[in-house]
Amino acid sequence: MAFRDRTDAGRQLAEALLPLAREHPVVLALPRGGVPVAAEIARRLAAPLDLLIVRKLGVPGHAEYAMGAVADAEPPVVVRHDDTIRALAIPKPAFDAVLAAETAEARRRRERYLGGRPHQPLADRTAILVDDGIATGASMQAALQALRQARPRRVVLAVPVASTRALDLLRPEADEIVCLLPRPDLGSIGAWYDAFPQLEDAEVTRLLEAAAVPPPS
Structure with a gap:
């Protein structure tokens, strides 16, 4: 190792x-x-x-597979994997729901840690x-x-x-x-x-x- x-x-x-x-x-x-x-x-x-x-944005139903990421900032910084989103035909409401949940989790962790x-x-x-x-x-x-x-x-x-x-x-x-x-x-x-x-x-x-x-x- x-x-x-x-x-x-x-x-x-x-x-x-x-x-x-x-x-x-x-x-x-x-x-x-x-x-x-x-x-x-x-x-x-x-x-x-x-x-x-930073929180990974997991594909709905396959959370280990990333379709992007969001970083805790004001405003939050979002990176999208557009090729993955298109290939899996992920609708915007589904992406937005994962983004909202992970943004909230990032804020929760900030409060917990700091x-x-x-x-x-x-x-x-x-x-x-x-x-x-x-x-x-x-x-x-x-x-x-x-x-x-x-x-x-x-x-x-x-x-x-x-x-x-x-x-x-x-x-x-x-x-x-x-x-x-x-x-x-x-x-x-x-x-x-x-x-x-x-x-x-x-x-x-x-x-x-x-x-x-x-x-x-």
Whole structure:
């Protein structure tokens, strides 16, 4: 395995990102799996840790099959897989119903994880967006587009492992991509970890509270 667990992956990735510490970045995680990775990066770079919540839009009746993604932002950022929507003849009301449900779930998770804590300001700062791996890139594409709305000076995408096809899709969305293991034969993300458990909401909240840094005035 390439990584013992998400914490190990975060430590390895943090070493590759260490030159960015001088830019006083903000580290943003995609929950849940991206949070332990990002927490190690934030600790090593002495940077604040925040969240960017993205929800997959699953095909009705086949939720594991993505027809798009939505990122929590004001307004929400929606990425549509138009080829999938056309091929499966998904009607607009069905798409809109899934979108409404997942947008509401993203807001619920934001409240659960962050409570009343404000997001870190990102304007004119370096933002490092982190997940534990990228398979198709749909969720990360929505996240990067949502991140741009906050007008950071620079956007860096950082992941331990990703498919090369997904990285090619995402290159126009980020100023820089740092990936320790770009793989044409990715398979499942969990296959590259010795331990890859499902994270509970309580663990996400614990990691965020442990890394809490007040936003600058």
